Amino acid sequence: MKNRRIYLALIILFLASEMVLAQKKGEPLMQAPLGIAAYTFRDQWQNGIPETLDIIQEMGFKEYEGGVPKGASPTEFKKMLNDRGISIPSTGTGFEALEDDPQAVAERVKALGAKYVMCAWIPHKRGQFSKEDADRAIKVFNEGGKVLKENGITFKYHVHGYEFQPYEDATLFEYLVENTNPEYVKLQMDVMWTHFGGGDPVALLKKYGNRWVSLHLKDFRKGAPKDMTGLTGPENDVPLGTGELDIPGILSESNRIGIKHMFIEDESEKELENLPKSIAYLKSLEY
Structure with missing residues (x-):
């Protein structure tokens, strides 16, 4: 009787998951609003802020x-965006x-009306990120993050790939987290840099969930x-869907854990050519 109940429960779970998939079928895999990282337009701002924002x-x-x-x-900038x-x-x-001065950081964030602030780089000797570097970051992130939270702001660390140096039976990234x-x-996952440093984006999304x-x-x-420097040439940044990463798997797992913000960042030297390709690829992906 016990085995029968277990069997029936599994059948019910299977049918429920099939119903969810059926309901999602045809929905876009990119569930978050389309976002852009400012660094993408680093070569465009000199042509005028309003003109660059018009392109965006x-x-x-x-x-x-x-x-x-x-x-x-x-x-002024916030109004131009709005x-x-x-x-x-x-x-x-x-x-x-x-x-x-984390309080000064908080004031700058509040001036823009933002709710998150990210740090994308921990100082270290190129290719030699160490436990001492990680310990310094842990202290700064815990103390600064507390001040930011008291100001209604969420701090996030932007993973850059060099953190995957081995440490004990894991990595310094895991030690840091x-x-x-x-x-x-x-945490903010830069999916390319994570992959570049030897991390598995989908597995890490699953492991750390709502972090x-x-x-x-x-x-x-x-x-x-690839290596663990967190640095590579712009020619290695290619339109979404044309490279090594499992973008559908990353988006699917991101949706499952509830990520609400996704920003395309194009570090190539052909951003105006590549961005439409990346956007079209994202729009083509469905459940």
């Missing part, structure tokens, strides 16, 4: 992550700024060399 709007981006380009105040129907949920900070307070320190709050979406040229 015309491409269909609804969210922007980054700081204020030179030549505008936070108030006038184009673009929100700014997230901005960035340098490591030393967070270390020196497990020694930061989840109340104060969340992840956003993604940087980019793809890596097939067969290009």
Whole structure:
């Protein structure tokens, strides 16, 4: 009788999962609003802030992550974004700024009306990220993240690939995550840099679940060399769907764990050519 009950329960679970899949079939796999990372347009701002924002709007981006380009105040820039129907949920900070004065970082974030601030780089000797570097970051992230939370802001660390140096029976990335307070320190996965450093994006999304709050979406040229420097040439950043990464798997797992913000970041030197290809690829993906 007990085995029969277990069997019936499994059948019910199977049928329920099939119903969910049937309901989702045909829905876009990209569930979050289309977002853009400011670094993508690093070569365009010199042509004019309004002109660059017009390009961003015309491409269909609804969210922007980054700081204020030179030549505008936070108030002016925020208005220019709002006038184009673009929100700014997230901005960035340098490591030393967070270390020196997290309250000043909080004030800059609040001036933009953002709810998240990310740090994308921990100081270290190239290719030699160490436990001492990780320990310094753990202290800065826990202490700075607490100040930011007290100001209504969520801090997130942007994974850059060099953190996957082996440590004991795991990696320094795992050491970093497990020694930061989840109340104060969340994570942003740059899927290409994670892959570049030897991490498995889908497996890591599953392992750390709701510690992840956003993604940087980019793809890596097939067969290009990888290492743990967190640095590679712009020619290795290719349109989404043309490289080595399992973008459908990443999006599917991101949806499952509830990630709400995904930003395309194109670090190539052909961003205006590549971005429409990446957007079209994302729009083509369905359950």
